[in-house]
Amino acid sequence: MIIVTYNINSIRIRIAELKQIAEKSNADIICLQEIKVEDSLFPFDEVKSLGFPYIYISGQKSYNGVAILSRFQLYDVQAYEIIDSSHKRHISAKLENGVEIHNFYAPAGGDIADPIINEKFDFKLRFYEALIDWSNEAKNSNRKMIMAGDMNIAPLENDVWSHKQLLKVVSHTPIEVELMEKLRATLGWIDSSRHFVPASEKLYSWWSYRNQDWKKSDRGRRLDHIWLTPNLASCLKSSYIMKEARDFANPSDHVPVVTEINI
DNA sequence: ATGGTTGGACCCCAA
Numbered sequence: 001m002i003i004v005t006y007n008i009n010s011i012r013i014r015i016a017e018l019k020q021i022a023e024k025s026n027a028d029i030i031c032l033q034e035i036k037v038e039d040s041l042f043p044f045d046e047v048k049s050l051g052f053p054y055i056y057i058s059g060q061k062s063y064n065g066v067a068i069l070s071r072f073q074l075y076d077v078q079a080y081e082i083i084d085s086s087h088k089r090h091i092s093a094k095l096e097n098g099v100e101i102h103n104f105y106a107p108a109g110g111d112i113a114d115p116i117i118n119e120k121f122d123f124k125l126r127f128y129e130a131l132i133d134w135s136n137e138a139k140n141s142n143r144k145m146i147m148a149g150d151m152n153i154a155p156l157e158n159d160v161w162s163h164k165q166l167l168k169v170v171s172h173t174p175i176e177v178e179l180m181e182k183l184r185a186t187l188g189w190i191d192s193s194r195h196f197v198p199a200s201e202k203l204y205s206w207w208s209y210r211n212q213d214w215k216k217s218d219r220g221r222r223l224d225h226i227w228l229t230p231n232l233a234s235c236l237k238s239s240y241i242m243k244e245a246r247d248f249a250n251p252s253d254h255v256p257v258v259t260e261i262n263i
Numbered sequence: 264a265t266g267g268t269t270g271g272a273c274c275c276c277a278a
Contacts, residue, residue: 010270062271209268
């Protein structure tokens with residue numbers, strides 16, 4: 001089974017890119033973030049025609065919004081409102097065999113890395129504390145879980161273009177990195193991208209729009225992640241980041257993470 | 264130190 005996570009930054013203007021991604025990845029399941037559309041305006045017909053008849057969404061107008069697209073039926077679908085009831089940032093569904101898929105869009109956190117001055121950063125930290133509680137609920141349960149999404153944190157030194165220059169930049173501050181590691185450690189989550197790429201190697205999934213040549217400056221960050229619970233470790237077959245998607249005609253600033261699992 | 268771009272809404276906000 002091939003699972004993809006992709007921050008699409010508006011699904012309605014990026015159907016052509018989604019098509020390319022579906023074809024190149026041969027995805028069975030695509031977790032989307034920032035669909036930026038309310039449920040009633042979701043482009044169901046266009047997405048179905050890409051080979052995903054099963055569509056599970058938690059949308060809102062203008063901001064946020066998550067969706068799971070699937071080639072086969074999923075079960076026990078739940079949409080959550082972590083902390084703030086107006087933010088649609090988490091949807092989950094189960095495979096027929098009971099494996100859980102959780103799709104997240106973590107808050108970006110604003111510009112200033114201080115929770116007292118910047119309430120968006122405070123919200124991001126509280127969101128992660130809530131995620132840690134959510135993950136801890138699965139402790140000792142042996143639930144098989146996949147979590148995918150735009151987590152808006154780049155945890156390792158080589159997950160950003162300059163560790164030193166980004167230490168005070170939201171997405172790579174020590175407090176965020178510590179929270180993400182605390183989340184990872186709850187269940188011993190496996191980072192599928194880093195499972196195949198050593199920590200010494202640069203690896204990014206996002207490049208800002210605010211560079212005239214994203215490839216030349218290459219100031220990327222790895223904000224998008226697919227994690228597995230340890231009881232799925234033996235199923236993890238491969239993973240890659242589809243960097244070429246950043247060069248599509250009308251690209252998102254994020255590119256897809258693609259993970260293959262034998263389940 | 265600053266500003267650079269994009270998307271969706273509305274005459275600005277979030278990323």
